[in-house]
Amino acid sequence: xxxxxxxxxxxxxxxxxxxxxxxxxxxxxxxxxxxxxxxxxxxxxxxxxxxxxxxxxxxxxxxxxxxxxxxxxxxxxxxxxxxxxxxxxxxxxxxxxxxxxxxxxxxxxxxxxxxxxxxxxxxxxxxxxxxxxxxxxxxxxxxxxxxxxxxxxxxxxxxxxxxxxxxxxxxxxxxxxxxxxxxxxxxxxxxxxxxxxxxxxxxxxxxxxxxxxxxxxxxxxxxxxxxxxxxxxxxxxxxxxxxxxxxxxxxxxxxxxxxxxxxxxxxxxxxxxxxxxxxxxxxxxxxxxxxxxxxxxxxxxxxxxxxxxxxxxxxxxxxxxxxxxxxxxxxxxxxxxxxxxxxxxxxxxxxxxxxxxxxxxxxxxxxxxxxxxxxxxxxxxxxxxxxxxxxxxxxxxxxxxxxxxxxxxxxxxxxxxxxxxxxxxxxxxxxxxxxxxxxxxxxxxxxxxxxxxxxxxxxxxxxxxxxxxxxxxxxxxxxxxxxxxxxxxxxxxxxxxxxxxxxxxxxxxxxxxxxxxxxxxxxxxxxxxxxxxxxxxxxxxxxxxxxxxxxxxxxxxxxxxxxxxxxxxxxxxxxxxxxxxxxxxxxxxxxxxxxxxxxxxxxxxxxxxxxxxx
Ligand code: F6R
Numbered sequence: 001x002x003x004x005x006x007x008x009x010x011x012x013x014x015x016x017x018x019x020x021x022x023x024x025x026x027x028x029x030x031x032x033x034x035x036x037x038x039x040x041x042x043x044x045x046x047x048x049x050x051x052x053x054x055x056x057x058x059x060x061x062x063x064x065x066x067x068x069x070x071x072x073x074x075x076x077x078x079x080x081x082x083x084x085x086x087x088x089x090x091x092x093x094x095x096x097x098x099x100x101x102x103x104x105x106x107x108x109x110x111x112x113x114x115x116x117x118x119x120x121x122x123x124x125x126x127x128x129x130x131x132x133x134x135x136x137x138x139x140x141x142x143x144x145x146x147x148x149x150x151x152x153x154x155x156x157x158x159x160x161x162x163x164x165x166x167x168x169x170x171x172x173x174x175x176x177x178x179x180x181x182x183x184x185x186x187x188x189x190x191x192x193x194x195x196x197x198x199x200x201x202x203x204x205x206x207x208x209x210x211x212x213x214x215x216x217x218x219x220x221x222x223x224x225x226x227x228x229x230x231x232x233x234x235x236x237x238x239x240x241x242x243x244x245x246x247x248x249x250x251x252x253x254x255x256x257x258x259x260x261x262x263x264x265x266x267x268x269x270x271x272x273x274x275x276x277x278x279x280x281x282x283x284x285x286x287x288x289x290x291x292x293x294x295x296x297x298x299x300x301x302x303x304x305x306x307x308x309x310x311x312x313x314x315x316x317x318x319x320x321x322x323x324x325x326x327x328x329x330x331x332x333x334x335x336x337x338x339x340x341x342x343x344x345x346x347x348x349x350x351x352x353x354x355x356x357x358x359x360x361x362x363x364x365x366x367x368x369x370x371x372x373x374x375x376x377x378x379x380x381x382x383x384x385x386x387x388x389x390x391x392x393x394x395x396x397x398x399x400x401x402x403x404x405x406x407x408x409x410x411x412x413x414x415x416x417x418x419x420x421x422x423x424x425x426x427x428x429x430x431x432x433x434x435x436x437x438x439x440x441x442x443x444x445x446x447x448x449x450x451x452x453x454x455x456x457x458x459x460x461x462x463x464x465x466x467x468x469x470x471x472x473x474x475x476x477x478x479x480x481x482x483x484x485x486x487x488x489x490x491x492x493x494x495x496x497x498x499x500x501x502x503x504x505x506x507x508x509x510x511x512x513x514x515x516x517x518x519x520x521x522x523x524x525x526x527x528x529x530x531x532x533x534x535x536x537x538x539x540x541x542x543x544x545x546x547x548x549x550x551x552x553x554x555x556x557x558x559x560x561x562x563x564x565x566x567x568x569x570x571x572x573x574x575x576x577x578x579x580x581x582x583x584x585x586x587x588x589x590x591x592x593x594x595x596x597x598x599x600x601x602x603x604x605x606x607x608x609x610x611x612x613x614x
Contacts, residue, residue, distance in 0.1 A: 001612040002087075002101035003027040003073040004181065005198045006162045006172040008217055009189020013037075013069030018055065020191070020198035021071045023246055025051050026254075026399050027194055028075025028608040031086035034058075035097035036066035037169040042097050046072075046086035050603075068169045070162050070192075072099035075608035078107070079124030089128040091135020092119050096144075098134060098163040100127035101194060102179040103613055105157035130161055138165050144173045145216045145225075152177070152214065152227050158356065158613065162192055175214045175227075179612050180354045182380050183207035183215060183222055183234065190217035194610075195378065196239050197246050197397055204242065207234040208380040237380060245396045253601040255400030255492075259587050260451060263444035265405040266580065268394040269412040270440055278434055280420045286389040287345075287371055292424045295345040295371075298323055299338065301330040301361045302349035303611070305403040305487060306410060309375075310349050311480035312579045313414035319576065320422040320436075331357040331614070334364035344370040347417065351398055351406035352610040353381025360614060362386060375413040377406055391417060400602045401609045402491050404587050407484065408447070411580055415440060439573070443580050446571040450584045453569065457585045460550065460566060461592035464518060471512065471519045472499040472586070473542070475535050478522035481579045485520055485586030491604050492594035502538035515546035520589075522582050523553045523560055528575045532557075539563045552582050 003024025007016045017034050025032075032054040033046025043063045047053040051073060072087035079085035088097040104110070107126035114121065114132050121128050130151060137147030144165040152161070158178035165171075174181055174192050184191030184199035184206055191199035192215070196206050209215055212227040213234075224232045251257035275281045298317055300310035307329055314325040328338070330348070340346070346365040350358045353376040362372045362383065374387035377395050384390040393409035419436060422428035464470070470489055474482035482499035489497035500509050502521070513519070521539050524531040540563050543549050551564035554572050561567060568585045570578070594601045 001028055001075045001608045001610055002194070003198070004099050004101055004160055004162050004192065004194045005071040006174060006192030006217065007189070008068045008170070008172050009186060009219055010067060011189065013066045014058070014063055016191075016202070017069045017071035018051070019201060020193060021051055021073045023197040023200070024194055025073050026401050026603060026609045028073050029603050030074045030076045030081030031083070032071070032073045033086045033088050034063070034069055034071040035088040035090070035164060036063055036069040037164050037166055038064040038066040040166055042090060042094050042164070042166045044088055044090065044097060046083060046088065048082045048086060066169070068164055068172060070097065070099050070164055070172060077103055077613060078126045084123045085125050087127060089123060089125060089131040091131045093135060093139070095166050096131055096135040096138055096163055098127060098131040098161055100130060100159055100161050101612060102159035103157045104130060104155050104159055106155065110154065130155065134163055138167070144168055144171055145214060148173045148175050148214050149225070149227065149229055160194070171216050171218050173214065173216050176209050177212050178356070178359070180381065180610070181209055181215070183209065183217065185222060185236070188219050190219070190222055192217060196380070197399070200239060200246055201243050204239040205236065206239055206380060207236050208385065209234050239379070241396045246399065252595065253400060253591065255402055255404060255601050256591050258398055258400050258405045259584065259591060261396065262405045262408050262584065263447045263451070265395040265409050266412055266447060267444040269409040271394070273416060274437060278430065280416070280423050280433060280437070282391055282416060282420055284390045284392060285420065287373065289424045291371060292421060294343050295323060295421070296343045298325045298345045298347060299340070300325060300327045300347045300349065301333050301358060303330050303355055303357050305407045305484060306349040306351060308480040308484045308487070309407055309410035309414060310347070311483070312411055312477050313347070313418065315477045316415055316418040316576050317421070320418045321425055321427050323421070330355065330361040333361040340365055340368035340370045342369045342371070346370045346372045347375065348372055348383055348387060349375045349410050349414070350383050351377045351403055351410065353378040353383040354610045354612050355383070356612050356614045359383055359386065373417070375410055375417070377409065401604055401607050402488055402590070407583065408580055412440065415577070439577060443573070443577060446573055446581050447584060449571050450581050454588055457568065457588040458592045461589045462596050464593055465596050467495065467518060469496040469512070469517060471509070471517065472497065472522070473502040473505065473519060473538055474499065474522035475502045476524055476528070476531055477576055477579050478524055478582060481522045481582045481586070482520070484583055485590070488587055488590035489593070491607060492590045492599060492601055493597055494599065494605070502535050505538055506541065510541065510545065513542050513545040513547050517547045519547040519549050520586065521549055521551045523551055523557065525554045525572065525575050525578055526557050531575070536560060536563065552585060
C-alpha cells in the first residue's frame with residue numbers, strides 16, 4: 001500500500017527513483033511523484049493516475065540534475081487521488097519534502113494546530129502535516145535526522161516517512177512505525193524502498209529495519225537509531241533473487257508470468273526440507289519439539305487469498321495431526337476476544353508479510369502468550385520478524401496484484417507444517433510422511449501438465465467476455481479453491497463471482513441459477529467417492545436449472561461427462577493436494593478474461609498489493 005523510494009549517491013536520482021517507482025507501482029497507483037534536491041532547492045513533480053502520467057509531465061518539463069531524491073506511488077487513504085493530494089508534500093517554505101505510507105491518526109488535531117499558527121495547507125492529506133512539522137524543526141536548526149526524531153514523537157498511527165531537506169543534499173532520512181521500509185546498501189550510494197524491488201537493479205544487499213526506528217542514508221553510510229535516539233542495528237541480508245525475477249520475461253502481465261512460474265515456485269518451496277535420513281526439517285522453525293507437542297489448538301489467521309490457503313490447511317492439519325484447527329479472517333480475529341493460551345499455535349499466512357490486519361492479529365495473539373508461526377514470502381518483512389517461527393515460501397517476488405504463485409507456495413508451506421507437526425507429535429508414521437512428501441514432489445510436474453492445456457482455458461475465457469456473473473462450487477479442499485476462483489474473477493474481471501460449498505447450494509444460493517449461468521465445479525478425485533458423488537448431485541441440480549457447467553475433473557473420471565458442458569481435466573492427485581492443480585485453470589481463466597475485457601490485469605482498479613492499513 002503506497003510505494004516509497006529514496007536515493008542518495010552518484011547517479012541521477014530522478015532515474016533511480018522513477019525506476020524504483022515502476023517496480024513498486026503494484027503497491028498503489030492512484031498517483032505518483034518525485035522530489036529532488038538540486039542546487040539548494042527542491043524540484044518536485046507529481047501527478048494523479050499511473051506513473052506514466054508523472055513520466056509524461058517530467059518529459060514535458062524536465063527536472064534539473066540531482067543525485068538525492070525521493071519518490072512515491074500512492075494508494076489513497078486521506079483525500080481523493082488528485083494532483084494536490086499526490087506525494088511528495090512540502091513544508092511551508094518548500095525546504096523539506098516528504099513522502100508517506102500509512103495513516104497519521106492524530107492529523108486533524110495537528111492540522112488545526114498548524115493552521116492556527118498561520119500555516120496554509122495545500123492538500124487534504126495527513127502527510128502534509130508531517131512535512132510542515134518537519135520543516136519547522138529544520139528551520140529551527142535541527143539536522144534532518146534530529147528533526148525526524150522530534151516529529152515522530154508527535155505522530156500517532158502507522159507510518160513510513162521519507163524526507164529530504166533542500167539545504168542538505170547529503171542525506172535522506174526515514175522513519176518507520178508499523179509500515180514497511182528496507183534499506184538497500186550500495187557502493188557510494190544507498191537506497192530506501194518499501195521493498196527490495198525498489199533497488200534490486202542496483203544492489204542485492206539489504207538491511208531490515210525494526211519498528212520505531214529512524215534511518216539516515218548518505219552516499220557512504222547508513223545509520224539507524226530508535227525513536228528515543230539510541231543507536232540501533234538492522235539485520236543485513238542478501239536478496240536471493242535478481243532483476244530478471246522482477247521483469248515480465250516476454251509475458252504481457254506479471255500475473256501471467258507468475259502463473260507459469262508455479263511449477264518452479266512449488267519445487268523451490270519444497271527444496272531442502274528433508275534430512276539425509278528422511279526426516280522433515282524446517283530450518284526457520286524456531287519452536288522446540290516440546291513446544292509443538294504442547295500445541296492442542298491451532299488458529300490460522302490471514303486475509304484474502306492467504307485466508308483460502310488457510311482453509312485448505314485446516315483439512316491437512318486436522319487430517320494428519322488430529323489437532324483442532326480454526327481459520328479466521330485476520331481483520332475479525334482480535335475483536336471477538338479469541339480464546340488463546342500458551343498451548344495455542346497461531347499460524348499467520350501472508351505473502352507480503354506486511355498486511356496490517358494480520359500483523360495486528362499476531363500481536364494480539366502474542367500478548368495472550370500464544371506462539372505465532374508465520375508463513376511468508378518476503379524476507380525482511382514485519383510479520384516473520386514479529387513471529388516466533390517462520391516458514392518462508394520461496395515463490396520469488398510476486399508483483400501482479402492478484403496472488404497466484406503466492407497462493408500455491410502457501411499451500412505447500414501449510415502441507416509441510418502439517419507433516420512436520422505430525423512427525424513431531426507422532427500422529428503419522430514416518431513412511432506415511434515420506435509418501436506424502438513424494439506426492440508433493442510430484443506436484444510441479446502435475447502443475448506443468450495443467451499449464452500445458454492453457455489454450456483450451458483461454459478459449460473458454462474468450463467465450464465469456466459478455467458474462468456478468470459466474471458461480472464456483474467445491475467441496476472439502478475444493479471449497480476454498482472455489483472461493484479463490486471467484487475472488488480472482490472479481491478482482492480482475494470486475495464481474496459478480498461467488499464461490500460456494502456445493503452442499504450449501506440448495507440452502508439458498510441455487511436461486512441465483514438461471515439459464516446459461518456459467519458454474520465452475522471443482523470435482524473431488526475418485527477414491528473419495530462419497531464426496532465426489534455428492535458433488536455430482538450438486539452439478540446435476542444446477543444443470544437441471546439451466547446452468548452451463550464447467551467441470552474440473554481428474555483424468556479418467558468419465559462419470560461426470562454426462563453432466564458437464566465443458567470438462568477441464570486435472571491430473572490424478574490425492575484429494576488433499578488437489579487444490580495445487582485445481583486452482584491453476586481458474587487463475588488462467590481470470591487472467592485471460594480480464595485481458596480480453598481490456599482490464600489492467602497487474603493493477604486492478606481500487607486494489608493494491610500489500611495492504612498496510614487496517
Ligand atoms: C488476492 C490477494 C489478496 C491477498 C490479501 C493478503 O489476489 O492478493 O486477497 O491475498 O490481501 O495479502 P498477504 O498474503 O500479503 O497478507
